[in-house]
Amino acid sequence: xxxxxxxxxxxxxxxxxxxxxxxxxxxxxxxxxxxxxxxxxxxxxxxxxxxxxxxxxxxxxxxxxxxxxxxxxxxxxxxxxxxxxxxxxxxxxxxxxxxxxxxxxxxxxxxxxxxxxxxxxxxxxxxxxxxxxxxxxxxxxxxxxxxxxxxxxxxxxxxxxxxxxxxxxxxxxxxxxxxxxxxxxxxxxxxxxxxxxxxxxxxxxxxxxxxxxxxxxxxxx
Ligand SMILES: Nc1ncnc2c1ncn2[C@@H]1O[C@H](COP(=O)(O)OP(=O)(O)O)[C@@H](O)[C@H]1O
Ligand SMILES: [Mg+2]
Numbered sequence: 261x262x263x264x265x266x267x268x269x270x271x272x273x274x275x276x277x278x279x280x281x282x283x284x285x286x287x288x289x290x291x292x293x294x295x296x297x298x299x300x301x302x303x304x305x306x307x308x309x310x311x312x313x314x315x316x317x318x319x320x321x322x323x324x325x326x327x328x329x330x331x332x333x334x335x336x337x338x339x340x341x342x343x344x345x346x347x348x349x350x351x352x353x354x355x356x357x358x359x360x361x362x363x364x365x366x367x368x369x370x371x372x373x374x375x376x377x378x379x380x381x382x383x384x385x386x387x388x389x390x391x392x393x394x395x396x397x398x399x400x401x402x403x404x405x406x407x408x409x410x411x412x413x414x415x416x417x418x419x420x421x422x423x424x425x426x427x428x429x430x431x432x433x434x435x436x437x438x439x440x441x442x443x444x445x446x447x448x449x450x451x452x453x454x455x456x457x458x459x460x461x462x463x464x465x466x467x468x469x470x471x472x473x474x475x476x477x478x479x480x481x
Contacts, residue, residue, distance in 0.1 A: 261451050262288040262311060262419055267320035269306055280306050282474030284320070290418065293445065293452040295462030298471030304455040307471065308423050311453065312345060313337035325418055342371040346412030346420040346450065348441075350427040352404040354396040354411075361392040363407055368414040375416075382410045385444060402433030409441050413448055420445060422454040426461060434461075 269281040280303040288294055296304050309315040310322060313329045322329045325344045329337060341347075354363050364382060368374045383389055386406040388399075396404055405425060412420055425441060426434035442464055445452045454465065462468050470477045 261290045261292070261325065262286075262453070263321075263323040264307075264311070265321040265323075267307075267310060267317045267322060269303070269310065269315075269317050279474055281310075281317070284474075284476050286469065286476060288419070288451050288453060291449050291451055292467070293442075293454070293465040295465040295468045296453060296455045296471065297457060297459075297462060297468060300457070302471040303474065304471055305423055308421050308453065308455055312347060312421055313341055342367065343373070343415065344418045346415065346417035348405075348408050348412050348420065348422040348425045350424045352396070352401075352408040352428075354404055354408060356396055359393045359395055360388055360399075360407060363396065364410050364414055367411055371415045373415045375414075378416070379414060382414060382444075385447075386410045386440070400433070401429050402437055405429060405433075405437050406440055409437070409444065413444050413450070416448055417450050419451045419453065422452065424455050424457070426456075426458075438464075 264284050264286040267281055267284040271278045271280060284307065296307065298304050310317055311324065313324070325340065327340060332340065355366065358366060361379070361383065364379055365374055368379070383392060388403065388407065391399070396407070399407065409425070422441065426437050429437060438461055452465065456462055467478070
C-alpha cells in the first residue's frame, strides 16, 4: 500500500542545511493503521507530505498504490492523490463558500468518483443530517473536522493521511471526532497513517512508530 525505503529529506534554511529525515524505512499494509509520534519539529508532517507526494525526498524511494512516486510527474502525482488518497489536517481546510454537501462532494467530483448514495450515507454518519445547507462557519470545530474527514473519505481512498486531526479541538470533541474517524476508516477498509502527539489517540491504532533525530523507531502501542 505504502512503502518508504531509505528516505532522506533536508531543508535549506538561512542557518544552513537542516537534516529532517535520515533514512526512513516504513511499510503500511492495506487496511493497517499506524500512529506516527515524535516531538514537535521531529519531521512528522514532512514525512506525511512526502507520502502524499506533496513534496519529494532528497533520496530514497516512496511507493504508493504500486506507483513509485519518483517516476510520476506532478500532474500524475496529483491525479493519484485525488483518486486514492484522503488528507486531513489540523486546520480543516473546508471551502468557506461551499455548504456541507458541496464541500463533501467537491473532491469526489474532481476525482470523477462521485457516489450520491455514499455521500448521503456519510452525511448521516458524520452527524450532519439536517445541516446539508450550512456553511462551514455555521458549524462547530468538531463538526467542521467531521466534515473534513467525510470529504477525505468521499472518494473511498485506499489510504487516509491525517496530521494531528484532533489537535485543534477540545478533548471532548477530539474524542468524538477520533472515534468517528476510526469507525469510518474501518467501514471503508482504508489504511490510516495518523500523526499525533497523544498516546491516548494512538492507542486504538494497530501500530505506533516514533520519529527521533531523523530516524523511525517502532514503539509499543
Ligand atoms: N519548507 C521548509 N523549509 C525549511 N524548514 C522546514 C520546512 N518544513 C519543515 N521545516 C523544518 O523541518 C523540521 C520538521 O518539521 P515538521 O515536519 O513540520 O515537524 P513536526 O510535524 O514533527 O512538528 C522543523 O525543524 C521545521 O522547522
Ligand atoms: Mg507537524
